[in-house]
Amino acid sequence: MWQFATVNDGVITGERCVIGSNCWIGDRTIMGDDVRIQHGAFVTRDTRIGSRVFIGPNATLTDDKYPRVGHQTYDAQPPILDDDVAIGAGAVICPGVHIGAGATVGAGAVVTHDVPPGVVVTGIPARVLHAV
Secondary structure, X not given: OOOOOEEOOOOEOOOOOEEOOOOEEOOOOEEOOOOEEOOOOEEOOOOEEOOOOEEOOOOEEOXXXXXXXXXXXXXXXXXXXXXXXXXXXXXXXXXXXXXXXXXXXXXXXXXXXXXXXOEEEEOOOOEEEEEO
């Protein structure tokens, strides 16, 4: 874990994980082995991250479809990242999105829907570019 990273209560990390500087890892996040989270990434609470996952610098994983201060009906929907996923720098993963095994999310993409295993998605909103 690098300087100024925040790892909240109940986070479980696998073996050989790296959490970069200035990252935020939310409560009860669970990650597998060999996860690499780069500088400035935000991982919302209760996120599930498989093994050998790369999360690029300043990537943001969100869990609230309708964010409001004091939201009375807040329904957390953290994302799920399967094994061997790669998330590019500055990408945004929207609430409840499931990224399938071996998928790649391009830098700066905004992922609003589930991503099938083994594909590359890019753009705003993210669309399938091709299979890996």
